[in-house]
Every structure is written in C-alpha cells, then in structure tokens.
Amino acid sequence: MFNRILAIYKKEVGSFFNSSIAYVFLILFILVPNVMFFYFFGGIFKEDLASMRRFFTMLPYVFIIFIPGLTMGSWAKEKNGGTIELLFTFPVSDWHVLIGKFLASLTLVITALLSTLFIPILTQIFLGDFDWGQIFAQYFGAILLACAYISITFFLSSLTMELIDAFLLSGSLLLVLTVVGYLPSAVQFPLWLDWAKQIFINVSLATHFTNFSKGVIDSRDVLFYLGFTAIFFYLNLRSLESRKWS
Amino acid sequence: MISVKNVVKSYDKGEPAVKSVSFEVNKGEIVGLLGPNGAGKTTLMKMITCYMHPTSGEILVDGKNTVDESLHIKNLIGYLPEHTPQYEDMTVYEYLYFTAEVRGMDKKSITESIQKMVKLSSLEKVVSKKIGQLSKGFRKRVGLASVLIHDPKILILDEPTSGLDPNQIITFRKILRRLSEKKTIILSTHILSEIEAICERVIVIKSGTIVADDTIQNLVKKFSDEQYIDFSIEATNLLEVEQELSKVKGAWKVEFEKKDSKNNFKFKALISKNSDFENNLKSFVQSKNWNLTSFERNNANLEEIFLKLAGEEEESV
Numbered sequence A: 001m002f003n004r005i006l007a008i009y010k011k012e013v014g015s016f017f018n019s020s021i022a023y024v025f026l027i028l029f030i031l032v033p034n035v036m037f038f039y040f041f042g043g044i045f046k047e048d049l050a051s052m053r054r055f056f057t058m059l060p061y062v063f064i065i066f067i068p069g070l071t072m073g074s075w076a077k078e079k080n081g082g083t084i085e086l087l088f089t090f091p092v093s094d095w096h097v098l099i100g101k102f103l104a105s106l107t108l109v110i111t112a113l114l115s116t117l118f119i120p121i122l123t124q125i126f127l128g129d130f131d132w133g134q135i136f137a138q139y140f141g142a143i144l145l146a147c148a149y150i151s152i153t154f155f156l157s158s159l160t161m162e163l164i165d166a167f168l169l170s171g172s173l174l175l176v177l178t179v180v181g182y183l184p185s186a187v188q189f190p191l192w193l194d195w196a197k198q199i200f201i202n203v204s205l206a207t208h209f210t211n212f213s214k215g216v217i218d219s220r221d222v223l224f225y226l227g228f229t230a231i232f233f234y235l236n237l238r239s240l241e242s243r244k245w246s
Numbered sequence B: 001m002i003s004v005k006n007v008v009k010s011y012d013k014g015e016p017a018v019k020s021v022s023f024e025v026n027k028g029e030i031v032g033l034l035g036p037n038g039a040g041k042t043t044l045m046k047m048i049t050c051y052m053h054p055t056s057g058e059i060l061v062d063g064k065n066t067v068d069e070s071l072h073i074k075n076l077i078g079y080l081p082e083h084t085p086q087y088e089d090m091t092v093y094e095y096l097y098f099t100a101e102v103r104g105m106d107k108k109s110i111t112e113s114i115q116k117m118v119k120l121s122s123l124e125k126v127v128s129k130k131i132g133q134l135s136k137g138f139r140k141r142v143g144l145a146s147v148l149i150h151d152p153k154i155l156i157l158d159e160p161t162s163g164l165d166p167n168q169i170i171t172f173r174k175i176l177r178r179l180s181e182k183k184t185i186i187l188s189t190h191i192l193s194e195i196e197a198i199c200e201r202v203i204v205i206k207s208g209t210i211v212a213d214d215t216i217q218n219l220v221k222k223f224s225d226e227q228y229i230d231f232s233i234e235a236t237n238l239l240e241v242e243q244e245l246s247k248v249k250g251a252w253k254v255e256f257e258k259k260d261s262k263n264n265f266k267f268k269a270l271i272s273k274n275s276d277f278e279n280n281l282k283s284f285v286q287s288k289n290w291n292l293t294s295f296e297r298n299n300a301n302l303e304e305i306f307l308k309l310a311g312e313e314e315e316s317v
Helices: A002-018 A021-039 A043-047 A053-071 A073-081 A083-087 A094-126 A132-157 A163-186 A191-203 A207-214 A219-245 B041-048 B070-076 B092-101 B107-120 B136-148 B166-179 B192-198 B216-222 B238-245 B277-287 B302-310
Strands: B002-009 B018-025 B030-034 B056-061 B077-080 B154-158 B184-189 B201-206 B209-215 B226-234 B251-261 B264-272 B291-299
Touching (some): A002 A021, A021 A053, A053 A094, A053 A163, A073 A083, A073 A132, A073 A163, A094 A219, A132 A163, A132 A207, A132 A219, A191 A207, A207 A219, B018 B041, B030 B041, B030 B192, B041 B056, B041 B154, B041 B184, B070 B077, B092 B107, B092 B136, B107 B136, B136 B154, B136 B166, B166 B184, B166 B192, B201 B302, B209 B302, B226 B251, B226 B277, B238 B251, B238 B264, B277 B291
Parallel strands (some): B030 B201, B154 B184
Antiparallel strands (some): B002 B018, B201 B209, B226 B291, B251 B264
C-alpha cells in the first residue's frame, strides 16, 4: 500500500511544480520573512544577538497566508475539476489519499523552512556562534505548527469546490486560532471568566509555539500540535466519506 | 459478475435518484444503460464503482459487497467518468504512469502496459503533450487508455462517446468492440445508435427505475406490434394544430417533427397496430377543415421503443 501512497505523493509534488505554485511559494517564503527578519521590527542587527527567535515568533502569522495559499486546492481543485471521482475510484482508501497529499504539502513547507537555514549558517561563519540545540527545537516546532495548519486547511478545502473560498475560510480560521491566545493580554478578563481566559490561551496555535520559538521543546506543546492535526485529519476523513452516503 | 439487488439511492433533498433497482450482469456481457438525462444512470455507475454507497439494497461485484470490500472491487474495475476528468497539468505519459502506479503495478509492467495502451489508443503523437492541450477526442482516448492500463476485468464507461465527432465515435466503438471479447462492460448513453452498435443487452432506466431489461432483438420483437405514423397537415396555425392533435385518441405520443413548407406541418405518432388512430385522425382533420397531405405507417425501431419506455425527463442536478 506504501507504493500507492507514494504515487499520490509524487503526483501532488509534481502538480505543485507543474502549476508554478511551488516556485511562487518558495520564492515568497524566502523573500518575505527574511526581509522582515533582517530589516523590519528591529531587525537582527539591532538586536546584536545570534538568534532566530524573532523569525520564529513571526512564523505563525506568516503561515496564515502561506499555508492556505499552498493547500487551498488540496480537495477543492479535485472537486472543481471532477478528478475527485477518478481519485476515489482508484484502489486506494480515502486515508491513503489524504496521507499522500498531506506529506506532499508538508514536504514543500519543510523545503521552504530549510531554505531559511542559510541565516544561521552564514551567521555562524561570519558573525558569531548560534545555539544549534535551540535552532533544532525551533525548526522542529515549525514543522509541528505546519502540520496543524495544513490539516486545518485540508479539512476546510474538503468542504468547498472553490479555491478562493477554501483560502478565505482557512485564512480566517487560522487567524482566529492564532490571535485568540493574545486576547487575554489585550483585554482585561474578570476573575469569574478566568476559565475562558485559560481556554483562549490553550487553544491558540501561536501560544503553544512560544516555547518552540525560544528553543524549548515542551511535550505538552508537541502533543497539542499532534492532537490538533489528528482531530482535523479525522474531520477531513469524515468530510470525504460523506460523499458516499449523502 | 455484477449483481445489483434492490438498490435505492437518495440524496439529501428530493425523491430518490435510484429506486429499488435490481439486475445482474454476467461475465463477458456488454450491457448498455439507456435513459434520458437525470434517469439515474450515473448514480448507479458511481455505486458500482464504490464512489458512493447505496442508501439501501446491496451491490456485489465478483461476489464482494461494494460497501465492505471496495478496495478489492476497485482493483477489478476500470471506470471512465462522464466528462473524462483528468489532471490537465500532466503529460499523457505522466498521467498514464500515475494511474498505473496508483493501481499498484510495478515499474516494468507499467512501462510495458503504457506502450501497449499508447498503441491501442493511437496516442503516439501526443504522448509527451500536456493533457490540457489535447482535443476532446484525444482526451477520451487517454481516458480509455488509463482505465485499461491495469487490464481490468470490468469496464464501466459513462457516456464514453459524448462530445466526440463522428470519426472519433467510429474509432472509439471499434476499440470497445475489440475489448468486448475479453471484458465485462457496462456503458451508459442516451444515444440509441451507440447501444445498437456495441451492446448485446440493454437496460432502460427512467426516473431511477428499470423499465426494460432485455436483448435488443427481444425488445424490438416485444414491441413489434408498435408502429409509428409519419403524417403532414396543411393548416394555418401550428400551435393550434399541436394542441388539437393531443385530443385525437389512439396514439401513445404525437410529436411535431418539422415544417415542410409554409403551412405544411409534419408530425410523428407512435401507435399500436390495432389502434383506430388513422380513422380518428382523418375524421378529426376533416372536422377542422385542415388537409392531411401525407400519411405513412412504419414499424417501430429502437428509437420509438425508447421514446415509449423512457420519454423525456428533466436534466440531472
């Protein structure tokens, strides 16, 4: 069965590159965050510290645009073009198609993330020592964050036939799930609403990334992202299965 | 090979698309599903190919249930959906390679099979072109090559020749006839000549129900007492003639065909052999002061039988 998942995976990666989505994604991902990292928001040079913390703090926001842009077509495009009928009459299960597609999107995000490694490498050579343990934790967290974001956009893409709808729905939900964690620090919550405050902090995709951006791997954060991804995987499968009975 | 038992398929709203349909298709048979748009042919095919499940009833393919053992069944089937959806950004070769790989074929047999399919479907000239650049005819051929690549025992083809020009249709039918020696084929169409040219047996579906299931020869024999009449009436107002003719007793159906000249309108009526329609029509025309300018009786062919069985229906949703 691995070969069939691999076939889906290769088709997906190929379609990213055939339709130039991959090139646009990689170029923008390298340009935008790096320019912001070096020149805006205080920049690395003002900080005078060999750290990528600033870059990783921005990452949950950067992903809000980039990941829906990359994955909005995962199901919506298949539905729109009618190829979903083709896909689900091949001898593969819904689950295998989902895994193949998910891994293809994740590969592209990981490639984009790895392209930013030139920052610590060049800094190490010319400026100063980087803490490579911290760097590992930051990249590891970024991959987990990407898994959660991709699973959300995949699910929302399965609900619609239009790419733009999938993009806007995903972008909106990701924005809410990202900024909700900062609500308690922006708004004064009364004591009796402390439970709501805790919920906001704990469901936020960004607050769970804070430790990773500092270079700390906390098992609670790892479990949060894995659990989040699993829940949206499940919802995605249910949404795909609904075609059989509706 | 395929057994459809009391299958009902309801969508969220409205009446069921398929209502308690049952039929069997034996190994090596070529069966035509015939019916107007919206009759339930595509829904039925989607259920046989495991794309969707019946609301009630069951479908067995090679003795296995489509709900519980879909992977086994999908391995046996080559399915060509109605509008031949394909990945347009892939080249023909990439697409055929993908469809073979996803069916679990190994590298060596993929290469051999692609060569065979390219030859069978005459795709040599376009094999390295992107599918999005191909004409409808070539896309259909690519579709056929992709469903045959794993040498399936069963072929399910939904409107396989729709959108093709006459030459392409002839080529496509030749390929299908060649395949029919080895495979079980179900094809849906609303084109009668297609059924007559390819199929041994026809299942006529109307509003989600089977209204006839027989060989073409048997169907024509069964309806041999049916006749149709071509007649022309000279009158001033077509609308009035059309409305008034519906009052003439003895015909299953009376349809306006064409305008022969300024005031001469040609009609076609389907009747039983013993019907009094001829006399009724003549006296009715006389009473209206019209002229019956031509009148000719013919035996009903498959088209007339189909008209009687299935009639017209609304477009599918």
